Amino acid sequence: MTELNLISAVDAAIPAEPFICRHLIAGEWRDSASGETYDRMSPAHGCLVSRAALGAEADAEAAIVAAREAFDSGVWSRISGKERATILLRVADLIEGNVERMALLETLESGKPISQSRAEVSGAADLWRYAASLARTMHGDSHNTLGPDMLGVVVKDPIGVVSMITPWNFPFWILSQKLPFALAAGCTTVIKPSELTPSTTVMLGELLFEAGMPAGVVNIVLGYGASVGSVMTTHEAVDMVTFTGSTAVGKAISAAASSTLKKVALELGGKNPQVVFPDADIESAADAITFGVYFNTGQCCNSSSRIIVHEDIVDEVVERVVELSKRVAFGDPLDPRTQVGAIISVQHQGKIDDYVRAAVTEGAEIALGGGPMTVPGLEGQFYQPTVVRGVSPEMAIAREEVFGPVLSVLTFRTMDEAVALTNDASYGLSAGVWSENVHTCLEFSTRAQAGTVWTNTWMDGFPELSFGGVKQSGQGREIGRYGLEEFFEIKTLVMRIGRTREPWVRPE
Structure with missing residues (x-):
């Protein structure tokens, strides 16, 4: 491990x-x-x-x-x-x-x-x-x-x-x-x-x-x-x-x-993407991606369980997310330092692992993690922080709600392709866009089929702002x-x- x-x-x-x-x-x-x-x-x-x-x-x-x-x-x-x-x-x-x-x-x-x-x-x-x-x-x-x-x-x-x-x-x-x-x-x-x-x-x-x-x-x-x-x-x-x-x-x-x-x-449910354009602040984007996929152990309808990254920067983004993932504190939920706790049940942990195994069988590559883990002194079930790259849009891990600490990485070349990948899902709960160009952010936000679109941030919420999804x-x-x-x-x-x-x- x-x-x-x-x-x-x-x-x-x-x-x-x-x-x-x-x-x-x-x-x-x-x-x-x-x-x-x-x-x-x-x-x-x-x-x-x-x-x-x-x-x-x-x-x-x-x-x-x-x-x-x-x-x-x-x-x-x-x-x-x-x-x-x-x-x-x-x-x-x-x-x-x-x-x-x-x-x-x-x-x-x-x-x-x-x-x-x-x-x-x-x-x-x-x-x-x-x-x-x-x-x-x-x-x-x-x-x-x-x-x-x-x-x-x-x-x-x-x-x-x-x-x-x-x-x-x-x-x-x-x-x-x-x-x-x-x-x-x-x-x-x-x-x-x-x-x-x-x-x-x-x-x-x-x-x-x-x-x-x-x-x-x-x-x-x-x-x-x-x-x-x-x-x-x-x-x-x-x-x-x-x-x-x-x-x-x-x-x-x-x-x-x-x-x-x-x-x-x-x-x-949701299969929420964060789309990262070439001019994005990669340091901020990588931190938000790491937060988005591991918060609540990924057991969150708003989890950013897939990222869609421009092919020119995908290696840099994945490398940074993997580095940050290794520093996220996994373990005893009763320790205030812990950032990621346990999986809700043995059955659900098995479902998460099935998605990862199927993706590997279909040709994806595990960049980090990829299986259950043990925490010293605890009897419960925990899953490693997992980053899967080389994911294609038709894979189940790219389309279905994994509901665990598992990130799928897809790539794009143009705005049209980024929007198409974003909307190529039965879900439409939330989406995110990372770019220093306001025109890029606005165009993506207006074209994304989602109830909430975050720009250069992830999962900020306020009682004044309503929440909900479109499609399924x-x-x-x-x-x-x-x-x-x-x-x-x-x-x-x-x-x-x-x-x-x-x-x-x-x-x-």
């Missing part, structure tokens, strides 16, 4: 007892109707992290009924924006006060570095604060140009009960891209976190109680998609489903929800003003001023 910057196991305080997760339904913490539970083992440390109630159809049904009753009662849907914002701001403060506790559980359940868990939880508080500002400033439209006796008003009503299904890779951040915006709009919710990472969602439920959230407005059901998620996507009392995860599951959810014509918002990367937007709009129904009010309407039936 290539010599890497490995961080061995540290003497960290791992909780002696698992965190107990229960359902939150109608303002009460409940065990499953069946009494069953399931355990989550740490993918890095091999210890028992959490024990969660194993939900089924009866639990999901109870949560949906609670959300429906809370919405229809008006306890949240008909209060003022100021009242909603006040509670959302309290939640933000409580999140910041619980960063260490929540980050530790997220790191143990997911295998991500503790420094990234801390940043995820603390950063999510800003999403709650921004949503609170929208709760007080959202508005509709008025039209007083329809004639002297008419006034038209367009209002925005909360869509109703929203099912939220969240993934394991950023369990707290992605929940915070959805929940505070739905609450700002006046919706009630039922949440199903990934069965792999339930703890921080349950912890958030505790904070919502403390902040004064009315019972039934936010409900949490734990368990698997087949038994819980299926009810949440088909139930007639649910008005909208928002899901983040794989494209395959997103398609299944969209099909299931179609039976009741409920609204569906999907944030799905999803539909709808999250965060920002457009993220709030997803949770509204538009209603038009047409009002006649005075008794000016001509009778349709003439009086005798």
Whole structure:
């Protein structure tokens, strides 16, 4: 194995007892109707992290009924924006006060570095604060140009009960891209976190109680998609489903929800390129590429898992990325120095390795890494930083979402070829362009089929800027003003001023 910057196991305080997760339904913490539970083992440390109630159809049904009753009662849907914002701001403060506790559980359940868990939880508080500002400033439209006796008003009503299904890779951040915006709009919710990472969602439920959230407005059901998620996507009392995860599951959810014509918002996979032109600042580009492919161990929908580099500079770029990759700190997620942690499961690690092996069989060359690795003192699964060059566009590693610390390198000669390679994918989540020429950057940005295009940077994000994809990367937007709009129904009010309407039936 290539010599890497490995961080061995540290003497960290791992909780002696698992965190107990229960359902939150109608303002009460409940065990499953069946009494069953399931355990989550740490993918890095091999210890028992959490024990969660194993939900089924009866639990999901109870949560949906609670959300429906809370919405229809008006306890949240008909209060003022100021009242909603006040509670959302309290939640933000409580999140910041619980960063260490929540980050530790997220790191143990997911295998991500503790420094990234801390940043995820603390950063999510800003999403709650921004949503609170929208709760007080959202508005509709008025039209007083329809004639002297008419006034038209367009209002925005909360869509109703929203099912939220969240993934394991950023369990707290992605929940915070959805929940505070739905609450700002006046919706009630039922949440199903990934069965792999339930703890921080349950912890958030505790904070919502403390902040004064009315019972039934936010409900949490734990368990698997087949038994819980299926009810949440088909139930007639649910008005909208928002899901983040794989494209395959997103398609299944969209099909299931179609039976009741409920609204569906999907944030799905990506095969995100960074395109490097000859005049790029190679030092900055190489650093961003290294960050983009290894952040969260590459288990990120926004991972820059492929780079498209001008053939004149590809050797220089690859050499620099390989050099930087060797300096990235891989190892124990509980060490603050660690930058890349564990793979979420043994099965997923095998899938990552299959992509690399297939690429080599098809003629690609491994410039770095290319297989699993061990970290001294840890029982979990880890994968080497891997750079694969000589990749052709038809290879699976160039087209499909590997979801691991694996970088594919392709080359181009002209702008047209760079754009064609960028758009030659079923995904369209994000893309990046590196050039010192603003005209090059603008042309690429306007032609790239992606929901977000970064110029001379990668993965900078702000609560004000909406996020989402095109093509099979999803539909709808999250965060920002457009993220709030997803949770509204538009209603038009047409009002006649005075008794000016001509009778349709003439009086005798």
